[in-house]
Amino acid sequence: MSRKEFTLMRASQFFISTLKEAPADAEIISHKLMVRTGMIRRLGSGIYAYMPMGLRVIHKIENIIREEMNRAGAVELLMPLVQPAELWQETGRWQKYGPELLRIKDRHDRDFIIQPTSEEVITDIARNVIKSYRQLPINFYHIQTKFRDERRPRFGLMRGREFTMKDAYSFDRDVDGLKKSYQIMFDAYVKIFTRFGLKFRPVAADNGAIGGSGSHEFHVIAETGEDALVYSRESEYAANMEAAIALPPSAERAAATRSMQKVATPGQKACEDVTNFLNQPLSQSLKVIAAIRTDIAAGEKGHFVVILMRGDHDLNEVKTQKIIGEFRFASESEIIHHLGCPAGYLGPIGLEKREDIALYADHAVTVMSDFICGANEKDMHFTGVNWERDLPLPENIADFRNVVEGDPSPDGKGTLAIQRGIEVGHVFQLGTRYSEDMNASYLDENGKPQLMQMGCYGIGVTRIVGAAIEQNNDDKGIIWPTSIAPFEVVLCPLGYDRSEAVKKTADELYESLKQSGIDVIMDDRGERPGVMFSDWELIGVPHRIVIGDRGLKDGKLEYQGRRDTEATAIPVGDMAQFVIAKVAAEK
Amino acid sequence: MSRKEFTLMRASQFFISTLKEAPADAEIISHKLMVRTGMIRRLGSGIYAYMPMGLRVIHKIENIIREEMNRAGAVELLMPLVQPAELWQETGRWQKYGPELLRIKDRHDRDFIIQPTSEEVITDIARNVIKSYRQLPINFYHIQTKFRDERRPRFGLMRGREFTMKDAYSFDRDVDGLKKSYQIMFDAYVKIFTRFGLKFRPVAADNGAIGGSGSHEFHVIAETGEDALVYSRESEYAANMEAAIALPPSAERAAATRSMQKVATPGQKACEDVTNFLNQPLSQSLKVIAAIRTDIAAGEKGHFVVILMRGDHDLNEVKTQKIIGEFRFASESEIIHHLGCPAGYLGPIGLEKREDIALYADHAVTVMSDFICGANEKDMHFTGVNWERDLPLPENIADFRNVVEGDPSPDGKGTLAIQRGIEVGHVFQLGTRYSEDMNASYLDENGKPQLMQMGCYGIGVTRIVGAAIEQNNDDKGIIWPTSIAPFEVVLCPLGYDRSEAVKKTADELYESLKQSGIDVIMDDRGERPGVMFSDWELIGVPHRIVIGDRGLKDGKLEYQGRRDTEATAIPVGDMAQFVIAKVAAEK
Structure with missing residues (x-):
């Protein structure tokens, strides 16, 4: 190899002004260490300058992403930061997006946004440059600064306002093509995160309107992570808690052994309090959750919803919304208005006869016996309640709860474990969500226009810096994986x-x-x-x-x-x- | 060398949708060719997406810049795009900047700007991280997206609103240090532009408030360039027309050969018309320019200014402003009000006696003899006018004119030539302009705070793409220099x-x-x-x-x-x- 010229990298150029103490606003270890090492400097709320040592890490992350995206056949372009409002109006996101979308006006009073994401722009480009099925599939990506006007920016680079992301967008002729493009990106992400030298886990994610396995998140494993990740110890199954499936119980319901009794439970409202008071395990209690459907008017059938859960289970709001639709929790006065009893003493007995109440139950509830529930009367509960003897089983049974450690894996293989993670990547089958609104079509073999099937694939470049530190540190400081070390x-x-x-x-x-x-x-x-x-x-x-x-x-x-x-x-x-x-x- | 893995770069991925015709709004060849080759796509006025082929050129330009900046000892960091208004208020640029500074408000109604340049942010960083003389000199640079809300964006990447620039900022202990840092950057720029494979010329530029040779522009030579560049064919002298020095004439004034006569020149106003009418060369006529000092109130002494020029010479407004101060041209009614005669017939005779008129003359005027000038009377001119016989030489003589081809070079070596160029780089000795307003100081050897001496050094990354094409094209299309070819x-x-x-x-x-x-x-x-x-x-x-x-x-x-x-x-x-x-x- 020929002798190369090189520049001496000297520590004296890098302003190593390490601090003993982190600033007061740094709540998490990665933020503290990045400030202490002088990798970032705060210029405003959620806005940072990346100092030379920090920028080196970012560039290494970007280069690994770029290499693997190119290898996977994606093509790099660069979309602008300041984007015309018209495109965002076409998809309705100009209206739908909250205040985190920074809307601006130029000197001619025309509307623009600073991009938080680029589906609109790439769809506009695609509908202009793609004419024929022969040009598909294609996958465009860019690595670009983004802005989200977070209400409360925090955690340094983990939830800043200005940040860097890689976004890829695939365009395919049909759903089969989309699935292939999706798998190629999924595999590229596995390579990318492996090359980062980070412990990570891809998990099935809630995919909103699209069914099937149309969305995965990539998480860096860290105890300090915001997300709970569910995975099987014996198989490949992994999902975000929001999307993790709780199987219906396989055991039969035990036979009734006690008679139903009404007992006084003065002031005992939460399931924990009631079962403690009665000296029973929490799992013997029935929790009653009252909710209001926001897509059905008050007074209409289905507006007021009651969901029955086992006392020790937590409601999974994402899964719940998929079953009952958009909802919010009922207020105390709404509960009293509909059920004539304050929250804390609610029970299912008698509700099955109410035409004005939509009654649901979680699977786990159906195998309870000799259970405790509210008596729909202040300061009173029932004990020894049994289905089909004291009340009928609810008709609408579904999966409403968060899974718990030890639950059977939904693929039938082993049991579930839970760990915490930081979301740093997301792959998503968009389908025709954007191509339909923006009429992005191509001509098929018969010369007929067909909507393009789209996928989108994001990686939070600057977020990875934070996540890598959250995963790799000790009391002396940061421990960089070699591939992304400054x-x-x-x-x-x-x-x-x-x-x-x-x-x-x-x-x-x-x-x-x-x-x-x-x-x-x-x-x-x-x-x-x-x-x-x-x-x-x-x-x-x-x-x-x-x-x-x-x-x-x-x-x-x-x-x-x-x-x-x-x-x-x-x-x-x-x-x-x-x-x-x-x-x-x-x- | 070991065998490397590689990705096949296929033309089919690059959407080569070359167009026969350029869009109507493309006025210059680089804009036309970039659109025709699909290198850029317009998303809004002055806002473009860089398509894969175009982005490759940009990346190559960025990489050459990065290598040479590192080699020159500069250190890369990245400043944010969205910058807090407070810093811009400290230097007064929040108020001074016109509407091309895009001012925005976040959800909490706080003021921000989208960066057109980063002097404020880097000075803020410097005053925070630099404590001691031992940390100096330092040169920080970044390659970042910028935004200038141009009133009339045009020429594709040559005058867009969103664009990419490299900006470097040097910090030194004193003026000597600044001069060294400046020279290092100047030399790095020569290497960078040489590596681009472009014909270029660094020229002395007008350096505003700072004296000396404190500013150079780097121009890509192109017939279509907006700027006129002046250079000596026999020496290193080169300057932007704005800054090029016209030496006082070395020849003596010829003796008078004709007597002064008043002649009727009905309707002949411009010097060209008068000399044509009188069958004389344009250089025999005297041009009278009336101006209003905007920094002196009407009625005050010095408010109304008259400048005498040779008829074939053009006023250089930048040099003029340095001599007389901020000014604008006088309107017809102001001319009539002060001189009692319409424009077109103005002359110097009698003006030397007017206390209320500040009279100036360009050097070249002093060696005119037997010249033609207005008679300060409608439709009348004088011919055969001679200094010191017919009127005194004005007292205030200075360099007011644009140089012309063939003028002697101000360094005394050879004659000047003129060519056109596109400004793509600028190096500038800022001195303490920003460090003073923002109190960016360091402690010297004696523990005393001293203001840092700053320099700034910009390269228009995306502008170079356009300039390279303006310089290198033929009727078949673009001819890329190899180092920046896609x-x-x-x-x-x-x-x-x-x-x-x-x-x-x-x-x-x-x-x-x-x-x-x-x-x-x-x-x-x-x-x-x-x-x-x-x-x-x-x-x-x-x-x-x-x-x-x-x-x-x-x-x-x-x-x-x-x-x-x-x-x-x-x-x-x-x-x-x-x-x-x-x-x-x-x-």
């Missing part, structure tokens, strides 16, 4: 400006690492060893080499990996190969 | 899907070029040769190789450079090395 290797010469031997060895090692394509930085700041080491531990560069006169006397340098507890002495002549092999193994 | 080489197989020999040869050639780092695209579209060739000539890829059965029978392929008039047959086995050498020679 630098792969740091050289810490002790006395770079004092000892000729140290300088010569450091410079030669720098050059041989650089020639082998290693991304290395020289700490030329002349700081004390303790400061140097703790700075680089805080910054999280994965490999550190110390060059000092003491070691050089024995012909040795010190190597320490960021996760190592102590340094290893390596002969000077072997160090380059040693580190090159380490980096290669990790990328 | 692809360096295009393979045109004739019958890629029909002939196994053609496909095999094309694929192997593709791979061996790719392995050598050549940026090559395969035209897999199956178009007829004529269509294929004219498409690639329009797109302007610099090297084309045709693979056909007819040539293969003789073991030959056809090579044609974009500027070549005919193709050359090259043995199959030699082609890769032949093209690799061509590309290497051009980069």
Whole structure:
């Protein structure tokens, strides 16, 4: 290989002004560490400058994404940030979007938005450049700044207002084509996140209006994650809690052993309180949830909804909305108006006769026996209640609850476990949602116009920076995976400006690492060893080499990996190969 | 070298939908060709999507800039697009900027702008991260989207509203340091524009408030350029017309040979008309320009200004403003009010006695003799006028005029020539303009705060795309310099899907070029040769190789450079090395 020219990356250029303390507004560890390492600087609420060390991480993330998108056959373009309102009016999102869509006016009083996403623009491009079935399939992507005017920006890069995303949009002739394009993107995402060196999990996501397995989220696993991820320990099944399926219970309902009794439960309203008061397990209680359908007028049939749940189960609002439609929870006064009893004492007995109430129950409720429920009378509950003896089973049974650890996996294989994750990617089968509104069609083999089938595929570039840190840190600081570290290797010469031997060895090692394509930085700041080491531990560069006169006397340098507890002495002549092999193994 | 994985770049992915006709709103050749080649797509006035082929050019430009900026010791960061108004209020630019500054409000009704430039943000960063003289000098740069709400966006990427720029900002301890940083950037720019493969010229620019040689523009030479560039054929002197110095005439004034006469010139107002009417050369006439100082109230001394010019010379407004201050041209009624005579018949005789008129003359006027001027009386002029005989020489003599071809170079070496250029870069010594308003200081060796000396250095990334095309095109289309071409080489197989020999040869050639780092695209579209060739000539890829059965029978392929008039047959086995050498020679 020919000798390349190189630029010495010097720590003194990078403004390593590591802080002992994080700012008060930093609530999570990634935000704290990014501010402490000077990777980002806040300029306004949810608006940051990416400082040189932080931008290097972002560029590495972008380059991995770009390589894998190209490899998957996607083609890069760049859509503008400021987009004409007209396109957003065509799809109705100009009206539908809330205040997080930043609407602006230009000097001629024309309406524009600053892009939070680009479905409209890419659909406009597609309907203009794609004429024939012969041009399909195609997948366009761009890596671009976006803006969402979050009401309460927080968590540093995790929920900022200005951020960077990769968005890809596929166009296909039919649903089969869309499914293929979707699978190609899914596979590319697995490669991308694997290359990032992050522990991640793709999970089935709620896919809104489209049925089937039309949407997956990619999560970086982290205890601090906002989302609960459900997965089977024995199979591939994985879903966001919102979308995770709870199977109907396989066990039969136990026979009744107790008689129904009305008991006084003064002031005991929550299921927990009632079962504690009666010294019974929470799972023996029946929870009654009153809801109002927002798509049906008050007084109309179906407006007032009651859902029966097992006391220890939580309602899954996303699944619930799919079953009953748009809803909100009923207020206390609405509950009293419809049921004549305050919340906390509600029960199912008698509700089956009410024409004006839509009664539903979760699957798990159907196998309860000898259960406790409200008596529809203040301060009173029933115990020993049994279906079909004391009241009929509700007719409308469905999956209303969040799954819990140990539930059977819906694919029949093993049981479910739950972990937390940070959503950093999303693949989605859009179908004709946008092509229909914007009339994006192509001519098929018969010369007939057909709507294009679209998919969209996002990765939160700047969000990944935060998520990577949430997953990889310790009390010393960040621990970067090698592929996205700001630098792969740091050289810490002790006395770079004092000892000729140290300088010569450091410079030669720098050059041989650089020639082998290693991304290395020289700490030329002349700081004390303790400061140097703790700075680089805080910054999280994965490999550190110390060059000092003491070691050089024995012909040795010190190597320490960021996760190592102590340094290893390596002969000077072997160090380059040693580190090159380490980096290669990790990328 | 180890064998690399590669992705086949296929023409079919790039939506080569070349158009015969350019859209009506495209006024200049670069705009027409970019639209015709599908490199850009208009989404709104001055707002474009960069399609895949166009984005490749932009990325190549960005990468060359990035490499040379890093090499020059600058450090990349990224400042946000949406910037808080507060910073712009600190420097007064929130108020001073016109409507091209897009001001926006967020959901909490707070003021922001979409960045047209980033002096405020970088100065804010600098005052926060730079504490000590030991941290200086430093040069930060970013490559970022910008927005200027132009009143009348036009010329495609040449004057769009959303565009990409590289901006660097240097911070120094003192003026000497600033001058060094400035020179480093100047040299880096020369390298960058040389690597682009463009004919360019750095010229001294008007540097507003700062004296000395504190500002240079970098222009791409093109006949269609908006700017006139002045340069000496015999020296390094070069300046924008706005800033080019006209030396005082070295010749003595010729002696008077004619007597002064008042002649009737009915209806002859412009100097051209008067001299034509009198059958004299234009250079024998004296032009009288009446102006109003806008910084002096009406009625105050100095408010009304008269400038005397040689009839064939043009007033240079930038130089004029430096001499007399902010001004505008006087209206006809203002002229009549002050001089009692309509424009067209004005002359200097008698004006020297007027206390209420500030009288100036350009140097060239002082050596005129036997000249023609207005008689300050409708339809009347004087001929044979001579200084010091008929009227005194004005006291205030200065350089008011645009230089003309053949003028002596102000450095005393040779004569001046003029060519046209497109401004694509600007380096500027800001001094303490921003550090003073924003109190960006560092502590010197004595612990005393000192203001940082700043420089700023811009390159219009997307503008270069347009400028490169303006400079390099013919009636077939664009002719890209190799270093910024969307692809360096295009393979045109004739019958890629029909002939196994053609496909095999094309694929192997593709791979061996790719392995050598050549940026090559395969035209897999199956178009007829004529269509294929004219498409690639329009797109302007610099090297084309045709693979056909007819040539293969003789073991030959056809090579044609974009500027070549005919193709050359090259043995199959030699082609890769032949093209690799061509590309290497051009980069």
